[in-house]
Amino acid sequence: MTRAYPADPHSFARPNEVVVRHVGLDLDVDFDAFRISGTATFDLERRTPDATQLVLDTWQLDVRAVTTAEGEALDFEVGEEDPVLGRPLTITLGAGDRVVVTYATSPEAKALQWLEPEQTASGKPFLFTQGQPILTRTWMPCQDSPAVRATYDATIRVPADLMAVMSAENPTERSVDGEYRFTMPQPVPAYLIALAVGDLEFREVGARSGVYAEPSVVEGAAWEFADTEKMIEAAERLYGPYRWGRYDMLVLPPSFPYGGMENPRLTFVTPTILAGDRSLVTLIAHELAHSWSGNLVTNATWNDIWLNEGFTTYFEVRIDEELYGAAYAAMLLRLGRQELARGVEQEQPRDTWLELDLVGRDPDEGPSKIPYEKGSLFLRLIESAVGRERWDAFLRSYFDRFAFESMDTPTFLSLLKSELLDPAGVSAEDLQLEAWVHGPGVPDNEPLTESDAFDKVDAEVARLLAGTASADLDTDGWVSHQWVHFVRALPLDLGVDRMAEVDAAFGFTASGNIEVATAWLELAVESGFAFETPAVDQALAEFLVRHGRALYVSKVYRKLAATDRGLARAREIYVTARPTYHPVTQAGIDRLLA
Known part of the structure; x- marks a missing residue:
């Protein structure tokens, strides 16, 4: 018996009646109007033989027409708006099992971030989508539930000086006319259908892996991700074959709201992991692991x-x-x-x-x-x-x-x-x-982990607190994880002078490692050091404007928002930073600073 789809509180779709099995996209990307427009063609399976309606999820889409594959108009209705879910698109079906929806996105589509040339490394515009968890409905009609999977193909037209890539079988060279064709033969949930358009180049890093990035970034990214093939092989030894063909990565501009997004065949990653020493590439291991847990x-x-x-x-x-x-x-x-x-x-x-x-x-x-x-x-x-x-x-x-x-x-x-x-x-x-x-917190039988490397850090923190100068601590050979642990272990009452001494010795305020920098700025805010030290305050503001990765900027904003003085400073910085953030990041910080 075919398994029933679970009731999904975040989707209007009724896949137990009619389910989408394949999507064909034919779309134009308009950077001037901040709009994607074209058609989405849906191949359907009627799981309930007498079903007469297909229900799709949408959010502020301009649905212009719905037809059969032969062009015959079908009746449709766009329902009432739900502030979280958007609107259902209910289509009355004819005898056929293919439906074509002609539509255009709204300039406010939450899944789309349109970047101006000054926001990119290449000085050219950039677009990327971010569909998880329920934002794909803002750039294409779909059954936007993670339980519903479909294959897809796409024809995407973009400006001729830009390149389009998707979570699909991708080109490695630009087309002459700006038209790109894609195929995803494995069925995926709607949230894993992804598109990016920009001034991109490709570099191979392994037999079945490579990286796309803007020209000034791509060589450094290829060096940083040199262990990708080894990661794929290690994952396969553990839990079986990699089933998606290639594993490529796309380095996005700094406004990307996540560390990575596990779009099949093309992981989207933040540039914040390009630390120059391969110290943060465990994020690639995480996104790769999603090729089994999450995508598969x-x-x-x-x-x-x-x-x-x-x-x-x-x-x-x-x-x-x-x-x-x-x-x-x-x-x-x-x-x-x-x-x-x-x-x-x-x-x-x-x-x-x-x-x-x-x-x-x-x-x-x-x-x-x-x-x-x-x-x-x-x-x-x-x-x-x-x-x-x-x-x-x-x-x-x-x-x-x-x-x-x-x-x-x-x-x-x-x-x-x-x-x-x-x-x-x-x-x-x-x-x-x-x-x-089904219980809160962490039960008392959790497995514990010992770390000799962190024990060494704790010993040096104890020496520091006993009066040893920062410059005399034994930190040779420490990796970034130890530095994060070191910063987190420092007490809030260390004092401005000692904080300044630690910073002078180890350069935390100027750190190019986002995890170390975030831990330090959190401490600097909570201890008051940032408010007493103009250079740290300036670095704090620059950090929040430069980065759009929600997890890390929200940590710093949360510390700022804990006091009246900090909240005022956060709001002041946010005026400049907010326009550079993705809507996902904006929504989270808006709530924090309200």
Whole structure:
């Protein structure tokens, strides 16, 4: 029996009646009007034989016509607007199973960021989409639920001096006339249909991997991502074959709101990971891991996002352990645990469950790090309970069995109990499974991680606090993870003079590593050092204007917003910074500074 699609609180679509199996896009990209326009052709399957309506998700789309493949007009209705979900597009079907929608986007489409030439490294305009979680409906009509998968092809026309790429089979050279054709033969959810247009060049970094970026960035990016092929091979050794053909990356301008977006075949990444020393490329391991957890087996609804992100965070560390060793992985686990502690402190208790309840809410407003770090920690607990060999066999089988399908929390838990825990003689009570999945915070049976590298950092922090000068600390050979831990371990009452001494010795204010810089600026704000030191205040403002990566700028804004003085300064900086941010980042900071 064909599996039923789950009820999705964030989609109007009714895929159990009529589901989209293939999408054909034929679109023009207009940088002058900030608009995409053209047609979307949908090949349908009637899962209910007598179904007469196709329902698609839209948000401020100008739907101009709906026809059959032969051009016969079909009746359609655009429904009432929901502030989160947009509007349903309900189409009355004829006898055929192909529908063509002619439409145009709004200049305010939340998935689209149109960058002016002065916002890019090349001095040419740039466009990129960001569809997760429910924003694809703002640039194309679709059944915008992660449980609904379709193949797609596209013809995209752009200015002749720019290049278009998609989460599909991509060109490596520019076309002469600005027309590009794409095919994605594997079925994907709508949120993974992605497009970018800009002054791009391509460099190969491995047999099946490469990088696209603006000309002044592409060589440095190719050097930074040199280990990509090794990461793919390590991931395959762990959990089976990579099933998407190529794994390429696109380095976006600084306003990209995320560290990375795991669009199949073409991961979108932030330029903030181009640290010049390959110290931040674990993010690539994370996005690559999504090729199994997320893209291959996808959360059924956004309430189940831990099945994407928790699994991927766990898998990311396993890839890093394969390549760089257990000591390196231990540092990542410890930093992740620090992030989880912060998340538990900041979120409402219900939002610290693994299975979320986002009904009536924009899923973009859900908890940031809980699904990632608590999910990963829970999987490590399972590994420790049943043994790594048994756990790895289960996980590989899981990816094989449910490839190109969706998964919800109850189904996964039932599978976990019957096919792993019971045969291993481990009970749900032994794991405190219910407390992990349907309870707040972190249960008391979490697995702990020791890190000799962090113990060395703690020893040097103790020496600093005992009076040793910063310049006399033993920091030779430290990697960026140790520096982040060092900064986080400094007390708020260190004092302006000692903060200045530490900064002079280690150059934190001027750090080009976004993780180190963020940790330092958070400390500088919370301790008051930023307000007492004009150079730090200036660097703070420049940081918030230069970067658009939501996770990191929101951390600094959150610290600023904690006091009246800081809130006033944050609002002052935000006047300049906000126009450079993606709508996703804008929405989050708007809420923080309201």
